[in-house]
Amino acid sequence: MPTLQDVAKHAQVSTSTVSRVLSGKGKFTTEVQTRVQNAIKLLDYQPNSNAQALASNRVSLVGFITPSISAPFYGQIASGGEIAARAHKYRTLIANSFRNTDEELEAIRSFQAQGCKNIILHSMSFTDEQLIELANKIDGLVILGRFVEQIANRCVWLDNVKGGQMAAEYLIANGHEDIAILSYAQTQCDPSQRINGARIAFANAGLNLPQDSIIFNQGQIADGSWSVNKLLDSGKHFSAILAYNDLIAVGACKELIKRGYKVPEDVSVIGFDNLFFAEICTPELTTVNYPIKEMASYAVELSIKLTEQPDAYVERTHLFMPSIVERSSVKRLSK
């Protein structure tokens, strides 16, 4: 591979001049500029990023840490993020963490070892304190899908309370009063926030939400099935299910149908996330849209801004709003 030296020799200038032409900083005559550019084209020169990084202590890399890139939700993060990154001439690093703190830490370390300061973290396992500490250490760290007050300007998140509320309100508006919630058993905040949102909707409607209407599970398709069975076997009556995510919702639908119930005629189901398969399944899933792709791309922009223009104005809060996507898994109950 040709080096800056080679280009300099060809253009009959010093390496510093080539470097300046390349970066557009500094002054030079248009004559020199064209000489350099010609040499670059002629030699098919491509700067060595490692040398650049070493010399300038700057790196054009954004790293994504998500539980598992092959899950549809996280795939969108990587995809939306990559597009935004590429638009800024940044390259994209990824790491699967499998919700494991050690893996997450290891990923961060290795990204840092690359000189990568732009890290988008969708963490399930760090505590708020850990995140704050990390954010203070890493200028370009952006937390996706979570809100931590002390580093609010570094968090790109969804209003989960609102989302839960919207979902519940939608069911209530469709005449449902006996609603079961299939939630996700984890310490992180999303599930409880969505439940809280639902509680608000219930309270507003003068309804109450008995504790045994909430089933916690592991958030996968099979867990949706499992939860429905548990619900059905408990003898509890319900006309609608509010699921923590689309996976649970789909599992619930399948199990419901398997056990002879019709969806939505007998039981309505609403999901969360609006993953692409929501319109594949039968019935097509009514769900709450989580604009994760946009959020990922926003997070990248934010991270780059944070590192490239540390003094630039940054919104204090980066909050995204969920929205209802009506399809066919919720039935209007006539009184």
Next chain:
Amino acid sequence: MPTLQDVAKHAQVSTSTVSRVLSGKGKFTTEVQTRVQNAIKLLDYQPNSNAQALASNRVSLVGFITPSISAPFYGQIASGGEIAARAHKYRTLIANSFRNTDEELEAIRSFQAQGCKNIILHSMSFTDEQLIELANKIDGLVILGRFVEQIANRCVWLDNVKGGQMAAEYLIANGHEDIAILSYAQTQCDPSQRINGARIAFANAGLNLPQDSIIFNQGQIADGSWSVNKLLDSGKHFSAILAYNDLIAVGACKELIKRGYKVPEDVSVIGFDNLFFAEICTPELTTVNYPIKEMASYAVELSIKLTEQPDAYVERTHLFMPSIVERSSVKRLSK
């Protein structure tokens, strides 16, 4: 961040010694070794990958180029690949190419600029000649999902002919004789290979495959619907559909059902790829398994072997086999 120098100072040795202890090459007393290791721990030292790369001209990065990382199929490549890469202490770069030659080239260039020699390419747009040229230039380039004779040992691929044949044979074995093929209109070889495989099965069964039984489309869900409409409107009779991929298959199922046909009672459908949503949709999709995750991880191993041990023995061919996954979208036809 602490540097090698800092570690050396703390351990009272030269930087070369630290470097040697780190890499395990060269000789040193265990006493020196522990001194160095203690210093490393004490300072929480992490080598600067850019400096390492620059000095050694070696880099622990594997780059994946796929059309779009958020598509389920390609997500599996990144995920399986990342896991294999991490096992070798390699980091993972990704790039979306959107089936665009320029983007693919650009991605390769930028990976190379990082010093990354391990590239896994799932290319839709390069010609065989281009791939050969690239493979000759880049030691660690591995082609995924395609076979090019001249660089056979660099191709990790699926027996698509066999896959098409298996799918057709499965339908035939279930009594179907009027089979429509919903294929993918692209210059690349997969679709035609699968059709060829189907032809073999037809020929073996003494059946023939009229040209107007094959509909070409763009390979997405909507295209499955579109193709079914085209088929239905042409008045052609068929009892089964053999789809190029699961997306088309799902779209076909949906449209069939929409137009009043029952799947599989009226029309059977078989897909290809065995993506995770195949068991979500209704009916659950019978399909051909494409072990892409395993292939991706294999490709990474191969690439690393190619660059780290250029003289090691490498299988001449890396061929994976598809297999039928029986679910409920194909009905046995009684004579």
Next chain:
DNA sequence: CGCCCTTACGCAAGCGCTTGCGTTAACTCA
């Protein structure tokens, strides 16, 4: 016309690491 300021470029140090070679001291063995 001499002075100063700017413009346009070159010089060279240095980013943090690897590695070939050199050096020292300990060790082997006839």
Next chain:
DNA sequence: TGAGTTAACGCAAGCGCTTGCGTAAGGGCG
């Protein structure tokens, strides 16, 4: 015991780039 080995480490160059500083040439101005 002295020549030759070898083990264990240090020296320093150099990977390809950036960038602060220096400087020569050109231009403006009184």
